[in-house]
Amino acid sequence: xxxxxxPDTLAPVAGPATxxxxxxxxxRRGLIxxxxxxAACGFxxxxxxxxxxxxxxxxxxVNFALAAGIVSVSARISLGLMxxxxxxxxxxxxxxxxxxxxxVKDAGWIxxxxxxxxxxxxxxxxxx
Numbered sequence: 001x002x003x004x005x006x007p008d009t010l011a012p013v014a015g016p017a018t019x020x021x022x023x024x025x026x027x028r029r030g031l032i033x034x035x036x037x038x039a040a041c042g043f044x045x046x047x048x049x050x051x052x053x054x055x056x057x058x059x060x061x062v063n064f065a066l067a068a069g070i071v072s073v074s075a076r077i078s079l080g081l082m083x084x085x086x087x088x089x090x091x092x093x094x095x096x097x098x099x100x101x102x103x104v105k106d107a108g109w110i111x112x113x114x115x116x117x118x119x120x121x122x123x124x125x126x127x128x
Contacts, residue, residue, distance in 0.1 A: 020069075041053035045111040045114040056114070056115045
């Protein structure tokens with residue numbers, strides 16, 4: 001019977017920060033597709049829809065940048081810390097998205113259907 005070697009969770013992760021490169025590519029693609037999404041929401045929900053869509057795209061792109069930053073910083077310290085940071089970072093980022101929506105839900109320029117659609121479509125679309 002052979003023993004399977006377990007990874008050292010206290011050691012930093014070696015190699016280049018690929019998550020930063022992936023995140024930069026996602027943000028680049030998001031900025032390319034944002035005008036079309038904003039125009040579509042503006043066509044459907046009017047000017048408030050366009051404003052809401054732009055705000056939603058910004059929320060999503062900041063979310064992806066924060067995710068990559070959390071992984072990049074914590075991976076240089078240790079694998080165990082990275083796993084914890086990814087888990088709790090997800091919860092914090094989800095809370096930040098909730099807070100970003102909660103702060104503007106009653107604003108006169110917001111269209112909640114446009115904002116919700118943009119957040120969902122942009123998150124899913126950029127991960128493909």
